Amino acid sequence: MTRPLSLECAACGSQQEYQPFVVAVCPSCGSDWLEPRYDYAAFKRELLRGLPGRPSNLWRYHDVLPVENPLAYDLNSAGGTPLQLSRRYAKTFGHERIYIKDERHGPTSSFKDRQAAVSVAAMLEAGIHECVLASTGNAAVAYASACARAGIKLWVFMTSLVPQEKLRETALFGAEVIKVSGTYDQAKQIAADFAARRGLLLDRGAKSVPAREAFKTIAYEIVEQLGWRAPDWYIQAVSGGLGPLGVYHGFHELFAMGLIDRVPSLGVIQADGCAPMVHAFKSGRDTATPVIPETRIAILSTGDPGRPYTHLWQIARQHGGAMESVSDREAFDAMLKLAKTEGMAVEPAAAVAFAGLEKLAAQNIIGQDQLVVNCSGHTFPVEKHVLGEQWGVDVHLSDDQRPVPREGLLAALEQLDEKTTTVLLIDDNSNDALLIRRLLEAKKSYRVFHAAKGSDGLREARYRLPDLIICDLTMPEVDGFTVIEELRRDKRTREIPVIVVSAKDITHDDRRRLSGHIEALYQKGSLSPKALVDQVVQAVSPRRAASPESGEPAESRVARTEE
Numbered sequence: 001m002t003r004p005l006s007l008e009c010a011a012c013g014s015q016q017e018y019q020p021f022v023v024a025v026c027p028s029c030g031s032d033w034l035e036p037r038y039d040y041a042a043f044k045r046e047l048l049r050g051l052p053g054r055p056s057n058l059w060r061y062h063d064v065l066p067v068e069n070p071l072a073y074d075l076n077s078a079g080g081t082p083l084q085l086s087r088r089y090a091k092t093f094g095h096e097r098i099y100i101k102d103e104r105h106g107p108t109s110s111f112k113d114r115q116a117a118v119s120v121a122a123m124l125e126a127g128i129h130e131c132v133l134a135s136t137g138n139a140a141v142a143y144a145s146a147c148a149r150a151g152i153k154l155w156v157f158m159t160s161l162v163p164q165e166k167l168r169e170t171a172l173f174g175a176e177v178i179k180v181s182g183t184y185d186q187a188k189q190i191a192a193d194f195a196a197r198r199g200l201l202l203d204r205g206a207k208s209v210p211a212r213e214a215f216k217t218i219a220y221e222i223v224e225q226l227g228w229r230a231p232d233w234y235i236q237a238v239s240g241g242l243g244p245l246g247v248y249h250g251f252h253e254l255f256a257m258g259l260i261d262r263v264p265s266l267g268v269i270q271a272d273g274c275a276p277m278v279h280a281f282k283s284g285r286d287t288a289t290p291v292i293p294e295t296r297i298a299i300l301s302t303g304d305p306g307r308p309y310t311h312l313w314q315i316a317r318q319h320g321g322a323m324e325s326v327s328d329r330e331a332f333d334a335m336l337k338l339a340k341t342e343g344m345a346v347e348p349a350a351a352v353a354f355a356g357l358e359k360l361a362a363q364n365i366i367g368q369d370q371l372v373v374n375c376s377g378h379t380f381p382v383e384k385h386v387l388g389e390q391w392g393v394d395v396h397l398s399d400d401q402r403p404v405p406r407e408g409l410l411a412a413l414e415q416l417d418e419k420t421t422t423v424l425l426i427d428d429n430s431n432d433a434l435l436i437r438r439l440l441e442a443k444k445s446y447r448v449f450h451a452a453k454g455s456d457g458l459r460e461a462r463y464r465l466p467d468l469i470i471c472d473l474t475m476p477e478v479d480g481f482t483v484i485e486e487l488r489r490d491k492r493t494r495e496i497p498v499i500v501v502s503a504k505d506i507t508h509d510d511r512r513r514l515s516g517h518i519e520a521l522y523q524k525g526s527l528s529p530k531a532l533v534d535q536v537v538q539a540v541s542p543r544r545a546a547s548p549e550s551g552e553p554a555e556s557r558v559a560r561t562e563e
Contacts, residue, residue, distance in 0.1 A: 215246025269356030454478030
């Protein structure tokens, strides 16, 4: 099992050492598009041997993935999805060779499970245990699931257009959900600022090598499932374009190793209300002009695809292909048709690919070629009472999805610092806990959670990783002293500041036992509301403040705090 031997510039071929989660730039030409290179000769020998003893998921191809020893982490199993020959659906428009790559078989029923699996494995290998992600829906759910199993705290930024089911499902897996009432591109910007201020890893989508490399396993599986043959076409609905970019890196590797005789033509399908790639492609341009999304299919609402479009345009020019858009209504019709003919329930974003396929066939762009369509995603309603009321945070930018000035984003980010600060109260006296909660909420928009027992408090602390804990000392079963000692033993909670607010008469021995483990100590009978709130604000401020002046990469700071 090997990590990449090097990173190679796609523009000029210059090579440099691979480093995970660092956005590398070519020293020769300045390009930021670098691709990993592996020991392909050794991997080809394994492929020709039939990959004996390999798992049936994406780690089957671990030799060409950027993780040293992925099986050591016991992560979610992604990939290994079936390739199904369409029968009745294909006949509705006179086609006989349509294969459906059914990505609904992953942990969260999305091809994004692959991205999450490889990225999370790379995070664990790098010692990173907290990260930030912006998503239109499926990636958020996939990362939340993978991070839950890996014990990584995840902050997810999504727009208010994302279906509530997706938002709640993300929260169900334990992610911190930030709902932004703006465009997806604004959500990405505020996520980047948030990560920088807190010194956290930001998942960079198409610029992240682990994220991009994960999707090439789709190409490997397709080729192996077709008897080591490449299809004529590969078709996928896209938002930002990360998926097909990764898939085609896999096709290119297989072609370079001489295992397939061609690279398939590329079919990119977008929703009419957000189709900057299609507009640029049909105009013959290699760059896409950003648009403001106007589609009900929020998962496909990336208004500015940036450089990924240029790379997809180059793939289509080199190997043949087309880009087409469909209306929301056409997508919904295709979704219904697929359900009635194949018995496959898919979400609208996946149905966009099938509606586009039908359109390309009607235009005779696709003949009786053998083609594979990526089928992904689902909706998963989660009842409100499962999560309670504080499952997400709202960040209000605009009412009509128009771009917000930079000053507005900065103001929203400052508000977000306060809204995402989490305080955990551990106190068996509900009246005392309510009083403290009201004192805090009267002054600050902190999210305050309450645990009535010491054991519950420990569990909540490890689950939520709050910015501050306010703890009583006298509780049944597990007292406050034990709670604090357990918190300090756990590497994930040892740095969380603790303030003790107790009715107990504090002895000299008590003070000695607490010394060095808490920020402050207050007696409930003589509690000063202002003093308590000021102490809380002072205690959480260092945890929320970024330290860019240090010049140290955020990943390094995060990794070291977990040692």
